[in-house]
Amino acid sequence: MRSTFTLWLFAGVPTLFIVALLLAPAAQGVVLSFDRGGPSIANYAAVLRDRLFWRAAAGNLIVPAGSLLVEFAIALALALTLNARNGRIAAVADVASILPFAIPEIVLLALARYIFMPRGYLNGALYAAGAAAIPWLVPGSLWSYATVIVVDAWHVTPVVMLIMVAGLQTIPPELYEAARLDGAGTLATFRYVTLPMLAPAMLAALVLRGIDALRIFSTTLVLTGIEGVPVISTYAYHLWTDAQEPRMAMAASIILAFVIVITALAGLIALRRRAVLTPL
């Protein structure tokens, strides 16, 4: 059966499409980032001299790390809970737990602004409880970092949770029964059965989400603006739009791309080349 030509066509056309629209521009970005009326590293030098870049780099480390921590903790709790429950409660919680992800990111962020703004719903609730208002979004404050982290985690926790539920479902029930008959308590079962069996799924989720987390852009842009909680993506956006420094903007974004590729490679090697692709 000679269908190889058709199959190459089927694989080739979409690949070319992706290369033309995603990879080729990125490659051109690399070229442009080294151009300043001739080949030069001046763009990079300018970026590296900029104090805002270093704040953005720090933000690009703190926010993803915090977000991953929060979303993994909540996702694990949710996954364990949902996996153990049956019936109506489970059905409601099941749908509810995926909803934040179903809400378009920009919609959730718009709402988060109304919730966290100085006279927003959260401070309103604190006021009703007789507590002092908290400056959730004051630029550069610790609170603003915390807020950004929570909102970012809020949106993507469902994805992490779904991966973990998938992982939990591969654990054969006999293992739990065996552990129980061996006299293992709830904590021991979790420590010696659930966690080791779940580790591959968690690692996969970590690589997948870690890459996404490093690309953070909208959350900080919408909640705090560019200088509130700067990250590299918004910093590059700022250079592009406000500062009118397109070549510097490209240099900054290439630095970010480089960091992500290195991280991803490290993650993929850690996964021993297990595929970590999901439809989302």
Place this chain on the structure above:
Amino acid sequence: MKAEAQITAALPRSTAARWIGPARLAVESIAVLGAAIPIYLLIKQAITPDLESFAWPPHWLPRNVTSANLKSVFELAELRSALILSVAVAAVAGLIATALGTMLGYAMARRERMRQAGMAGVTAARLLPMIAVALPLTVVLIQVGLYDSPTGMGLALIHAALAIPTAALTTYGVFAAIAREQEEAAFLDGASPLRIFVAIAVPQAKTAIAASLVLSFIMSWDEFGFALLIQVTHRTMPPLLYYYTVFGDVGPASALALVMLVPALAVIIALRPVLKSGLIAGTQR
């Protein structure tokens, strides 16, 4: 079963076990509140006048109900054209991504080498931060006249490219599950490779292809970053919502957000089984 129940009952319950019930309830409450609060507040703001949304202390329940905000989405030129543009962009992106993604998924399911190459390519495409693609892409789109196009086709193309991996991975599993022998039978029956794809493979993957279509539609519908950078004057809904939110029109912004929210929610909830099985397939290879 009975004996098993007795064994279970006979085992001592640890202290940790006693906390499990309340802990589960707490976790479930967080999940339900995390989903319900934003949706409730959004609806509340969308159906009340602006002034009420800015009240201090905030109103928890709507007092004056109005349909003005929602009407404005369809009546204000700026909002209406953003809605139309968003639908057009998402439809074109969804169709292209589904067509190309289905082809790629099929090739990946039929040749191991193409599967590996496809996975590598898709991974590479997914690694790049939006900003690193969008900035140089803007330069290209300006050259070909698709930057900030009133028809949004430049954005549609990039959204399609972003969604191809999703469509490919969604259909790949179904194609891989079709017995090779069916296609060989069709070949011997006299069918060409293209005919085999159209008459044998595609009909069996109908559900997955439909899922890819709505999923890639919604991915485009939701996408904010590229839309912000490419459609700077002919805006689609996400960047428009961004400007409305940042510059303060609570009512129309909430109504716009609600219009964006409804199809997205419907699709994701309806596709939960697909998403779950896709995630399983994606993490366990």
Place this chain on the structure above:
Amino acid sequence: MAELEIRDLGRQFKSGGGVRGVSLSVEAGELFVLVGPSGCGKSTLLRLIAGLDYPERGEIRVGGRNCGDRRDLIAMVFQNHALYPHMSAFDNIAFPLRLRRTPKAEIQRRVADAAALAALQIDLARRPAELSGGERQRVALARALIREPRVILMDEPLSSLDAQLRGRLRVELKDFQRRTGRTIIYVTHDQLEALTLGDRIAVMRAGAIEQIGTPTEVYQRPANLFVATFIGQPPMNILRCRIRPAKASAAPPEQSVPAEPALEIGEKLALAMPFGMSGEVLLGIRPEDLTYNPNPDAVAFEAGFNRVEFVGGGFLAYATVAGQEITALLDQPVEPGRTRWLYAPRRSLHFFDSATHRRAG
């Protein structure tokens, strides 16, 4: 002229496997079975004939013609029938005609004819998932028939079914072949299926054909040790023996076929060895040829019984003869631990060369 003629066909896979230098010819109207253990190349051969794979050397002629695309001459029934699950039985059968843009009325007529030939008596609007195993097979047969191929290939069409249904469908297939008079090439790993179904069978191993013949020929005169042990269940016993050169014919007490550790044989040497070989040979005896009954024309073995299983039609006894394991299918049980004499008619003995494993005499 043969309906299908294969000459020196070769196709090697990187992973090993494949076929090397296969030649055979199949007559019109014949049911020809390719049988062998898994990995022997029988499916590869079938796929080469079908045109699903391409040979590196050799040629395949159908009806005397050597053409690259044989799809019009050949139809195939697959292991799990490979029915299109999204199409009704009718559409499954009609698919080849639709591809050829046959007029509607003709499709109707020919589907009805093919269904009748395949003894398919169901509502053709039903989908494969709603059909029983037997009905699916008949749909697959009808789909193969509709194009009026010269040769129908069948790749273990029964192997995924349960034993009872298999037996019934085997009968049905044989009927089908008689009724339609089609040339059929049938692949199976099941030697019993090969024996019961085939007009002729080809036994394959490691990519080559070991023997071609009618079922009785292959069973009664296996060409080599492999065929001898592969065909027949329980498999043929093989005993290492030494044949002493014939002494003077007038030596009545002389043992005729003494095995390495001596075997008792109740016969004269000159009679047992008409082919005049000597030294190491391999002696083959089918378990069902061994009895308790002394027979003037039989060889005798003193067997120490280890174990006996009741297998319905008789007793399968595991015994040791001069230190070598054998099995015997007996009509009477025997107590394990006992020693008894077993006899096999002289004409039922098979001899194989100990070096080449080929049949000797």
